[in-house]
Amino acid sequence: MANANTPMIECKNVSKVYPDGTVGLKDINLTINKGEFVVVVGLSGAGKSTLLRSINRLQDVSGGEILIDGKSITAAKGKELRLIRRDIGMIFQSFNLVKRSSVLRNVLVGRVAYYPTWKTTFNLFSKEDKQKAYEALQQVGLAEKVYNRADELSGGQQQRVAIARVLEQNPKIILADEPTASLDPETSKRIMNDLKMLNEKYGMTVIANLHSVELAKEFGQRVIGIRAGQVVYDGKMSETPESVFTNIYNGGNGKEAADD
Amino acid sequence: MTNKSGQAPVVPGLPKKKFKLMNWVWAIILIGGLFVSTQETNTSLPVLFQNFSNFTEIFVEMAKPDWSYSGTVIPLVLQTIKMAILGTFFGSLAAFFYSLLIARNVVKNKVVTGVFRFIMNIIRTIPDLLLGAIFVAIVGTGTFAGVLALSVFTFGVVVKLFYEAIETIDNGPIEALTAVGANKWQIITDAVLPQVMTYFISYTLYAFEINVRASTVLGYIGAGGIGLYLQQTLDVFQYERTGTIIIIIVIVVVLIDYISSKAREALMK
Amino acid sequence: MEYKQLAPAPKSTAKRIKTWLIVIISLALLIWSFTDMDFGGIKPSAKQIVGSIFNGLLHPDWSYVYTGDGEDLLSALWETICIAFLGTFISAIISLPFAFWAARTKYKHWFTSRLGKIVLAIIRSFPEIVLALMFIKAVGPGAAAGVLALGVHSVGMLAKLFSESIENLDEGANEAVIASGGSKWHVMMFATMPNLMPSLISNTLYRFDVSLRSASVLGLVGAGGIGYPLMTALNYRMWSRVGIILLGIIILVMIVDWISGWIRSKLV
Ligand SMILES: Nc1ncnc2c1ncn2[C@@H]1O[C@H](COP(=O)(O)OP(=O)(O)OP(=O)(O)O)[C@@H](O)[C@H]1O
Ligand SMILES: [Mg+2]
Numbered sequence: 001m002a003n004a005n006t007p008m009i010e011c012k013n014v015s016k017v018y019p020d021g022t023v024g025l026k027d028i029n030l031t032i033n034k035g036e037f038v039v040v041v042g043l044s045g046a047g048k049s050t051l052l053r054s055i056n057r058l059q060d061v062s063g064g065e066i067l068i069d070g071k072s073i074t075a076a077k078g079k080e081l082r083l084i085r086r087d088i089g090m091i092f093q094s095f096n097l098v099k100r101s102s103v104l105r106n107v108l109v110g111r112v113a114y115y116p117t118w119k120t121t122f123n124l125f126s127k128e129d130k131q132k133a134y135e136a137l138q139q140v141g142l143a144e145k146v147y148n149r150a151d152e153l154s155g156g157q158q159q160r161v162a163i164a165r166v167l168e169q170n171p172k173i174i175l176a177d178e179p180t181a182s183l184d185p186e187t188s189k190r191i192m193n194d195l196k197m198l199n200e201k202y203g204m205t206v207i208a209n210l211h212s213v214e215l216a217k218e219f220g221q222r223v224i225g226i227r228a229g230q231v232v233y234d235g236k237m238s239e240t241p242e243s244v245f246t247n248i249y250n251g252g253n254g255k256e257a258a259d260d
Numbered sequence: 261m262t263n264k265s266g267q268a269p270v271v272p273g274l275p276k277k278k279f280k281l282m283n284w285v286w287a288i289i290l291i292g293g294l295f296v297s298t299q300e301t302n303t304s305l306p307v308l309f310q311n312f313s314n315f316t317e318i319f320v321e322m323a324k325p326d327w328s329y330s331g332t333v334i335p336l337v338l339q340t341i342k343m344a345i346l347g348t349f350f351g352s353l354a355a356f357f358y359s360l361l362i363a364r365n366v367v368k369n370k371v372v373t374g375v376f377r378f379i380m381n382i383i384r385t386i387p388d389l390l391l392g393a394i395f396v397a398i399v400g401t402g403t404f405a406g407v408l409a410l411s412v413f414t415f416g417v418v419v420k421l422f423y424e425a426i427e428t429i430d431n432g433p434i435e436a437l438t439a440v441g442a443n444k445w446q447i448i449t450d451a452v453l454p455q456v457m458t459y460f461i462s463y464t465l466y467a468f469e470i471n472v473r474a475s476t477v478l479g480y481i482g483a484g485g486i487g488l489y490l491q492q493t494l495d496v497f498q499y500e501r502t503g504t505i506i507i508i509i510v511i512v513v514v515l516i517d518y519i520s521s522k523a524r525e526a527l528m529k
Numbered sequence: 530m531e532y533k534q535l536a537p538a539p540k541s542t543a544k545r546i547k548t549w550l551i552v553i554i555s556l557a558l559l560i561w562s563f564t565d566m567d568f569g570g571i572k573p574s575a576k577q578i579v580g581s582i583f584n585g586l587l588h589p590d591w592s593y594v595y596t597g598d599g600e601d602l603l604s605a606l607w608e609t610i611c612i613a614f615l616g617t618f619i620s621a622i623i624s625l626p627f628a629f630w631a632a633r634t635k636y637k638h639w640f641t642s643r644l645g646k647i648v649l650a651i652i653r654s655f656p657e658i659v660l661a662l663m664f665i666k667a668v669g670p671g672a673a674a675g676v677l678a679l680g681v682h683s684v685g686m687l688a689k690l691f692s693e694s695i696e697n698l699d700e701g702a703n704e705a706v707i708a709s710g711g712s713k714w715h716v717m718m719f720a721t722m723p724n725l726m727p728s729l730i731s732n733t734l735y736r737f738d739v740s741l742r743s744a745s746v747l748g749l750v751g752a753g754g755i756g757y758p759l760m761t762a763l764n765y766r767m768w769s770r771v772g773i774i775l776l777g778i779i780i781l782v783m784i785v786d787w788i789s790g791w792i793r794s795k796l797v
Pocket of ligand 1: 018019020022023024042043044045046047048049050051
């Protein structure tokens with residue numbers, strides 16, 4: 001990639017205090033470049049989700065600024081905000097599919113911001129977009145489920161539909177908040193491989209919160225460690241000593257550090 | 261998506277959506293039903309809008325309540341509440357015993373429960389005002405007809421809730437008591453009732469809320485309470501007075517609803 | 530061997546006082562309710578009338594079931610169904626915006642939804658019969674007035690049920706639409722409505738059961754349906770006619786309850 005060092009996400013003094021006084025993020029300064037695959041690790045409650053949800057502004061930050069590809073998402077409003085979000089795909093731990101809609105319709109959700117409202121209302125997605133959705137489903141190996149209802153699928157399949165949704169959205173950034181936390185090891189690998197594919201094949205910048213150190217080591221190029229809302233470690237995965245993980249998990253609870 | 265021959269990958273096109281017959285059937289039933297019922301009832305929006313001023317006129321008159329009339333209204337509202345309390349009391353009491361009779365984990369005989377459930381289902385179908393009209397025909401106009409109607413109505417509402425509550429209880433205690441040789445009544449008081457009492461109270465309160473509402477109109481057909489004045493004032497076009505009655509009814513009903521539902525919440529915690 | 534004495538069950542005095550207070554208040558209310566009730570004025574003919582009604586139920590006037598002139602039981606029942614159907618449909622449509630207004634969600638101020646809830650409580654408490662009479666003044670006596678009265682009155686309950694479903698909705702799907710750049714309207718179309726649909730349909734069907742019962746009494750005030758012939762039969766003491774009408778209502782309501790219960794069980 002020619003401009004591998006163009007910043008994609010810039011967090012400047014970002015902080016977040018929840019209405020009840022809980023500090024979610026404290027003075028975060030981060031620059032994530034185009035095409036990076038970043039894993040965020042930290043104890044439960046450290047603020048990983050808060051960080052991700054601030055980047056696409058599912059929650060408002062209380063201070064600081066976040067730039068997406070040079071544009072401030074924290075200052076954007078209305079249509080402008082939605083257009084920035086269009087460039088940020090998100091994968092959730094609980095998949096967040098519309099359970100009673102068909103798989104196809106769920107994938108097409110990735111496309112809504114490309115259409116004027118009235119067209120989506122009457123389900124007037126273009127033939128190309130429907131075909132693209134179908135191709136996205138083929139990439140994650142779910143072509144034959146295209147007309148099934150989302151809740152008829154297994155957890156792993158549902159997460160793959162969510163990945164197809166992101167493919168259909170064709171964003172520059174993917175935020176994945178513990179995408180594998182409710183899946184078995186085998187399926188988790190498969191999901192992570194899909195994310196890797198999006199990163200390598202389409203050059204999408206990936207930020208993934210992971211609980212599993214093992215997966216983090218296997219897929220991450222860069223590690224960001226978070227504790228109590230602050231960045232406590234930031235470095236290349238290849239240069240990260242084991243002690244960092246033990247340190248972040250503060251001794252950890254064994255399960256996460258275990259590898260086979 | 262690589263294929264063996266090394267050619268460019270063939271991307272299959274999106275298959276046609278499966279034809280879902282049932283969805284169409286439901287859509288046709290809905291649209292057909294709307295069409296037919298609009299015809300049958302002669303409902304027409306143009307007519308409504310043409311005469312809408314008649315409707316709003318009444319509303320406007322009602323919105324200028326005649327407060328001097330409230331002296332007459334309030335005693336009758338109290339009477340109405342009394343009817344609701346009595347109806348709730350008698351109806352729930354009867355339902356209490358009846359529900360024990362039709363709960364399959366208390367009475368094992370399928371024929372008995374079946375027959376009594378059938379009777380219950382029949383009673384449940386009859387609406388409150390119809391019961392009122394029937395009891396007025398039987399015992400004459402007055403509060404007694406109202407209390408009877410509300411009792412039967414309450415019975416219908418709560419008996420089903422009661423027996424379903426009984427059937428969802430944990431069967432362990434029943435079996436334990438049966439094992440030590442307890443009789444039916446001991447099983448009921450020691451194993452069943454402790455588990456369902458809060459539900460019963462909550463359902464009774466719920467029935468009371470419904471009854472307060474129902475009792476306010478029973479008087480319209482002569483079954484006692486404030487409804488009588490509703491009819492009288494409407495008949496002679498004294499809408500300010502109708503308005504007074506309605507405002508008082510609404511306040512009382514909303515208040516009782518609020519208190520009772522809070523009580524139910526507290527109970528189920 | 531020494532055994533410990535059984536201690537009395539631990540119970541806080543405050544709690545005991547509260548329980549007793551509630552019991553005493555309830556009893557007092559009950560006793561108060563018995564005052565000034567005239568249970569004495571039962572007509573002497575009551576027993577005979579009960580006999581006649583049961584006799585009428587056992588010997589219903591079958592000839593009234595179908596006469597072909599549109600003044601028979603089947604036509605009246607059919608009209609009742611139509612009133613309930615259309616009334617329920619109208620109220621379901623009106624209920625939607627009210628439900629979103631009254632639902633307590635994080636997107637709006639609590640005061641807004643509280644106000645919506647109060648408005649719904651008032652609609653619920655506004656007597657249906659009065660509403661029917663008001664519509665009779667507007668569109669004349671007949672089924673249309675019944676439809677409109679039902680359509681408006683049911684909103685109070687239906688919108689309340691709808692709003693509860695909205696409150697219990699899974700937020701996740703909404704977030705997914707927002708995250709991919711969707712507007713509020715997109716969230717509504719792609720996540721909220723599809724997730725909401727089953728409970729909307731189920732609640733509407735349930736309301737149809739209730740509306741059917743209402744529709745069969747609205748006739749008592751001249752708003753169409755089976756209520757009017759029943760009232761006439763009662764007034765003229767045509768007991769076998771009363772019998773067949775009651776049978777008709779019971780069977781109709783049972784069948785409709787059964788069908789709607791069946792559909793609702795299919796929905797989940
Ligand atoms: N809506 C909220 N209101 C108040 N506090 C919140 C809210 N959401 C999160 N928090 C708090 O903010 C802190 C960070 O939470 P966050 O969800 O970001 O943690 P996390 O690192 O994602 O944890 P996990 O690994 O369990 O998902 C926690 O203390 C949490 O309790
Ligand atoms: Mg989290």
